[in-house]
Amino acid sequence: MRIGAIEAGGTKFVCGIGNEEGIIEDSVSFPTERPEETLDRVIAYFEDKQIEAMGIGSFGPIDLDPASPTYGYVTTTPKPGWANYDFLGKLKQSFPVPYGWDTDVNAAAFGEAKWGAAQGLDSCVYYTIGTGVGVGIYAEGRLVHGLVHPEGGHVPVRRHPEDTFQGICPFHGDCLEGMAAGPALEARWKVKGHELPEGHEAWEMEAYYIAGAVTGAILMLSPKKVILGGGVMQQAQLFGLIRDQVKYNLNGYVSSEVLLNHLDSYIVPPGLGNRAGLIGALALGAESLRQR
Template identity: 60%
Template structure:
């Protein structure tokens, strides 16, 4: 079986063809511009390709409710040209096959449970920390939805006592994304994160904020593994700092072996690396094909 996969990001689209084992056989990427231009490139890539189904993991917010009249839409995104865009409807004009659809981070979480760092587990959270911050969750083998879908990047957090940055989120200023996403780091310090690798205070503050979302996830969803990906998390010094902060913030309240003795294998980087989102879209396609 062959599946088409689309990882739709606010900065770039990644399209590929993969098989039922999550192997990517072909891939291409291009910048996210206007819907007309970007979707034209998507359709051109998949045209005449052999596929049994397609999967889409998209930046959001999106409508993943199949009973909703706006199912398959990108909805209230800050990217105004994409607001209320009928993503699945546009694909259905050109491809007559099952199409799976969810957020990019829910897709990545699914991919990691199928083939990556959470393989063999029925629950995990995947968070991406990059241009934005977002999170997706698998709970008892299912992608987590509710009234909408998880928006973990906008949780409210306690401010680091030495951080006087006002925040960078257009909706909430100092929510998690407003304080910890790549653009927030750059705006706070005047340089991109990659230029600040040796400045310990940058990562001390970053780890403090990211540890808070991990602690909140432990308390609310209790996932069996937490996976942190995205461009900011390529700063490998963050992982030990986040784990240390998590233990301190939990303060002995959660006494599981995952936290007390095996936290290095509990808070981890993506097993699929930069392919988590695209492999997740393959997993969405596979589920759509299986009905």
């Protein structure tokens, strides 16, 4: 089967085609501009691909309620032109096929559960820490939406005792995204994250905030795998720091051999690498065919 996949990010779109086995056969990427010109490029890419279904993992917030009159819309994003935009409806005009539609991080979580680091498990939590912070949740064999969808990047965080930074989130100031996203690193330390040396104090502080969020996810959701992706997590030294801080935070409370002695195989990078979002969108498309 030929399935279309779209990883729709706030910075760039990645479009691809693949099959129900998770194999991407071709892909293209381009910057996220205003919706009309961006989706014109999307349509141009797919128009000769003869796709049988489409999966979309989109930046948000988005409307995931099929009963809602704005199902398929991007809703309250500050991204210019995209607020209250009918993303899914625009594509349906050109491609009358089954669609899988979800957040970009839920798509990544789904891809990891199907073919990545959480393959064979019925639950995982996927954090992306980059330009923003997002959370995808796969629990008991299905993606979690709830009232709207998870927005774990905006949970309040316990402040590091040596941190006086006020945070950059325009809605919440010092939430997880406001304190730990890539732009927060740059605003706090006055250089881009990749320019900071490995032993810089920034990384211990970054790990403190991410570990706090991961600890909360473990206590609330008890996932069988925690996957940390996104540009900030390209700093490989963060994984050890985060695992150590999570172990300290839990303090032996949760009686699990994995949490006590095997965090190195529990808190991990994406098995699908930087293609987790695109392959996850492919999984959404394949699932839409299965449900049909």
